[in-house]
Amino acid sequence: MHSYVDAASAPVRKTGQIKLHNAEAFAGMRRAGRLVAECLDMLVGVVRPGVATETIDRLAAEFARDHGALPATLMYRGYRKSTCTSINHVVCHGIPNEKPLRDGDIVNIDVTLIVDGWHGDSSRMYALGEIPRRAERLIEVTYEAMMRGIEAVKPGASTGDIGHAIQTFVEAQHMSVVRDFCGHGLGRLFHDEPNIVHVGRPGEGTLLRPGMFFTIEPMINLGRPHVKVLSDGWTAVTRDRSLSAQFEHTVGVTDTGVEIFTLSPGGLHKPPYPA
Numbered sequence: 001m002h003s004y005v006d007a008a009s010a011p012v013r014k015t016g017q018i019k020l021h022n023a024e025a026f027a028g029m030r031r032a033g034r035l036v037a038e039c040l041d042m043l044v045g046v047v048r049p050g051v052a053t054e055t056i057d058r059l060a061a062e063f064a065r066d067h068g069a070l071p072a073t074l075m076y077r078g079y080r081k082s083t084c085t086s087i088n089h090v091v092c093h094g095i096p097n098e099k100p101l102r103d104g105d106i107v108n109i110d111v112t113l114i115v116d117g118w119h120g121d122s123s124r125m126y127a128l129g130e131i132p133r134r135a136e137r138l139i140e141v142t143y144e145a146m147m148r149g150i151e152a153v154k155p156g157a158s159t160g161d162i163g164h165a166i167q168t169f170v171e172a173q174h175m176s177v178v179r180d181f182c183g184h185g186l187g188r189l190f191h192d193e194p195n196i197v198h199v200g201r202p203g204e205g206t207l208l209r210p211g212m213f214f215t216i217e218p219m220i221n222l223g224r225p226h227v228k229v230l231s232d233g234w235t236a237v238t239r240d241r242s243l244s245a246q247f248e249h250t251v252g253v254t255d256t257g258v259e260i261f262t263l264s265p266g267g268l269h270k271p272p273y274p275a
Helices: 023-044 053-066 133-151 159-172
Strands: 004-006 018-021 084-087 090-092 106-115 118-127 183-185 193-196 214-218 218-219 227-229 236-238 244-245 251-253 258-260
Touching: 018 193, 023 053, 023 106, 023 214, 023 251, 053 084, 090 106, 090 218, 090 244, 106 133, 106 244, 118 133, 118 244, 133 159, 133 214, 133 218, 133 251, 133 258, 159 193, 193 214, 214 244, 218 236
Parallel strands: 004 018
Antiparallel strands: 084 090, 084 106, 090 236, 106 118, 118 251, 183 193, 183 214, 214 251, 218 244, 227 236, 251 258
16 A cells, blocks of 8 residues: 655655645645646637647647746657647547647647646547537536546545546446546656546545645546557557547645646636637
């Protein structure tokens, strides 16, 4: 099982221990989380049929630079873009390119910004024009699944409680939860302990304690949960080519429950967004 360590005295690297953060760290994460949310809000006015994901990526990078932030994905393990843009049956880690988005597409845009050393990590779904009803429903279920996972967060609960809340809700809607990717601890590191698996049993996994920071980011498929990674080494797609959706928030465990660091200041939590 994991041991816990005061983040203020822990080295800024993965040690296998779970870092517990203080009030100053919470303040840093609020700044990072808010800037990411503002970036995703800004993109609401950009994501339209005919716009290339490369353009979206460039605008997100410019937004980061203009606000004194760094995109965490840029050159992370050789990744060359500032965002991930995952369209339709792409589950995650879609690489922005020059191909224009089309009417009826759904796309997840995942942004992680480093602000004064702190990582804010969030993603949202965007719907382009008229999307099929099944895609609408997938987006609704995925957002609700994330929020149910977040509601399970409190001191004394476990990571299994989060996974259980997500899995039972999603499977009751006859959709599936991707197992191959999970949420993760973060703070001064992009990826840290613990892993947040989006399936689980109540009471199992890692005990939640005040001061823990992590992401909850369920990937939900209309078809089966199985995915494969394409030859580019990044892009993960559904094996059965069914649609996939994802939402992600960065959260902190408080003394009484949970704080979401990446809430939209503009109330643009999920599509349809106001025109």
